[in-house]
Amino acid sequence: MSTPMLQFVRVPQQTPDKREGTARRADFREIYTEFDAARARAQASRCSQCGVPFCQLHCPLQNNIPDWLKLAAEGRLEEAYEVSSATNSFPEICGRICPQDRLCEGNCVIEKGFDSVTIGAVERFITDTAFDRGWVTPPLPRAENGMSVGIVGAGPGGLAAAGELRRHGYAVHVYDRYDRVGGLMIYGIPDFKLEKRLVQRRQRLLEQAGIVFHPGTDIGRDLTLADLRARHGAVLLATGVYRARALGGPGAGLAGIVPALGYLTAANRRLLGDRVAEFESGALDAAGREVLVIGGGDTAMDCVRTAVRQGARSVTCLYRRDRANMPGSLREVANAEEEGVAFRWLSAPEAFLGDMAVTGVRAVRMQLGQPDASGRQGVEPVEGSHFTLPASLVITALGFDAEDLPVAFGEPALAVTRRGTLAIDPVSFMTSLPGVFAAGDIVRGASLVVWAIRDGRDAAAQIHTYMQQIAEAAVAAE
């Protein structure tokens, strides 16, 4: 078959169709529609098959992007799926929620002048097709190896590791304090970015492979880490970071000021059919309220867009830097604006107004200052620039830190970094406790799903090496 590549000069970039902003406000369904086969082929054929593919270098999984684009352009979708799934445990999820503008697509060489190849959308199309046609199978082992691994945390890091270890023949047990599998993919990220049925479909495949889930099991409370070390040959900690950074200032303790993750978890639970007391009482329901979200990251964007869908009277995002310096994806800002969210850039809260419950926020204008050692510009208030915004629900999205992990796990010898995340050996992924490994946000700090997948896969490879060494040593000692 002749290769129809290098079409970027002739074929313009087309992203998947997006539903209209007004229609999107009415439900929580994903906002992008799927490519059809012809468009996926045409878009994949725009790739110029670079000798040094910068897209691949900037993908945390080092996905073999040029190869699966070429196979997709040739209509060889089953092979494209084989190549794409060889390095990515959940390509249909990454295709939807990776910030491609900062990773693969932002580094596509034809971006300059011709608009990048729509890598994420093609990756999603390939894997969705693979699911439709039954090519996606559970990660079954060829043979059991008689050894077991315990994984704490059923987020993307823990699940990616679970799949890899099961393939090697380990009995894999995944413990999670939540009642559902998926970590932030189930209770953090809203449906309009990632529908929950996709996470549940992955869970079913892992269960079919024989992986055993223990939901509702908090390690540190229901079982100790020492219990798990006695049960399993190795333990992987993939528990993420959940301690919300607090907001200070006068009035910060008023009713109606809530942390982002509690708000999003309640919204996600409700969509999953749970009864959520704080939602039913109105405490975490934005309907009819003037909502103010403080923060400029992806979590803040998820909050503003959730509030819009819940029927808020108005939704405003307050961020102390400008649009160009916000940590979140610019694509998500554009989506939020289309859905009716107002942004107050270069603005920071100073005080929260109200008697018992919040009624407004006094804010101040900020200006960008000199760059610090990291190159990031600092911010300082503009004198005399105060203003007041009405608000009956304030959602704080200022980022997350790790808990006090040695205390939480009852292991004083568990070493942590200055940021409180788990310290690991960068090659072996092992913590300061022998046989205990760690991966994902609990090591990196709040990051991305794609990085958690990468870490989970790498940690699984290191656990396999460790377990083989233990087995060989046991044989030698006999």
Ligand code: FAD
């Ligand atoms: P998590 O996904 O946090 O999973 C950790 C799991 O461990 C949880 O299920 C938790 O219940 C469990 N756990 C914790 N402590 C214990 C314990 N003691 N015992 C038992 N279980 C425990 N990334 C993207 O790439 N794209 C996005 O669009 C995106 N949007 C986001 C939106 C929001 C609102 C948030 C908060 C994050 C978002 N992220 C996004 C980041 C991404 O979700 C995380 O980086 C990723 O989920 C980290 O994976 P993880 O496996 O390390 O941890």
Ligand code: SF4
């Ligand atoms: Fe791009 Fe993410 Fe897919 Fe890598 S995993 S190719 S960064 S969308």
Ligand code: SF4
């Ligand atoms: Fe294709 Fe762009 Fe990657 Fe080059 S950088 S291989 S053009 S997707």
